[in-house]
Amino acid sequence: EIVMTQSPAILSVSPGERATLSCRASQSVSSNLAWYQQKPGQAPRLLMYAASTRATGIPARFSGSGSGTEFTLTISSLQSEDFAVYYCQQYNNWPLYTFGQGTKLEI
Amino acid sequence: QVHLQESGPGLVKPSETLSLTCSVSGYSISSGYYWGWIRQAPGKGLEWIGSIFHSGSTSYNPSLESRVTISLDTSKNQFSLKLSSVTAADTAVYSCAAYSGSYRPFDYWGQGTLVIVSS
Numbered sequence: 001e002i003v004m005t006q007s008p009a010i011l012s013v014s015p016g017e018r019a020t021l022s023c024r025a026s027q028s029v030s031s032n033l034a035w036y037q038q039k040p041g042q043a044p045r046l047l048m049y050a051a052s053t054r055a056t057g058i059p060a061r062f063s064g065s066g067s068g069t070e071f072t073l074t075i076s077s078l079q080s081e082d083f084a085v086y087y088c089q090q091y092n093n094w095p096l097y098t099f100g101q102g103t104k105l106e107i
Numbered sequence: 108q109v110h111l112q113e114s115g116p117g118l119v120k121p122s123e124t125l126s127l128t129c130s131v132s133g134y135s136i137s138s139g140y141y142w143g144w145i146r147q148a149p150g151k152g153l154e155w156i157g158s159i160f161h162s163g164s165t166s167y168n169p170s171l172e173s174r175v176t177i178s179l180d181t182s183k184n185q186f187s188l189k190l191s192s193v194t195a196a197d198t199a200v201y202s203c204a205a206y207s208g209s210y211r212p213f214d215y216w217g218q219g220t221l222v223i224v225s226s
Binding site (some may be wrong): 001032034036042043044045046049055087089091092094095096097098099100101102 | 141154155169209213
């Protein structure tokens with residue numbers, strides 16, 4: 001099983017600042033890495049796939065990078081609606097999927 | 108646009124079988140796509156349970172495989188989850204989701220339904 005580890009567990013950032021979230025895989029997942037955003041009481045929303053490709057409708061302030069085992073999600077200038085929990089997911093070991101434990105982005 | 112909606116009992120007794128259904132609209136499940144179940148225990152992260160393909164073949168999380176069955180009902184455009192011998196550790200929000208092909212993330216998600224395991 002590929003284990004996904006996210007850090008930090010909680011990230012406190014002020015609106016307008018940059019946020020950097022990390023995700024590490026226990027073995028290479030190539031670029032088969034997705035990021036999701038989840039707000040309380042809502043379903044997760046796909047933000048990024050193929051490590052760096054924004055999903056439909058995702059603002060340009062969201063960017064992803066990395067390959068292999070180290071990945072980063074960057075939000076360039078935080079808006080109030082960006083405060084949520086973010087999950088990474090590997091799909092390189094398809095069809096066996098695994099998620100990270102999440103990073104809570106708080107004000 | 109694919110829309111998914113979970114349904115099923117919100118309370119299940121320990122040792123019994125949890126059964127949930129995902130109703131799909133906006134797409135015929137027999138036409139393609141891959142269909143899955145994910146759960147989230149209170150205060151915890153996301154856990155992939157398993158997936159079923161439009162062909163009917165399945166793949167399950169190894170940690171749950173002995174207790175999980177996912178099946179399609181093409182006549183109702185639904186797919187279902189059965190998890191046997193449940194314990195309190197299976198209390199979670201269960202969500203159905205869909206992805207468009209192999210080596211793809213989940214594109215569409217249902218809202219999720221809370222299932223509590225308690226006597």
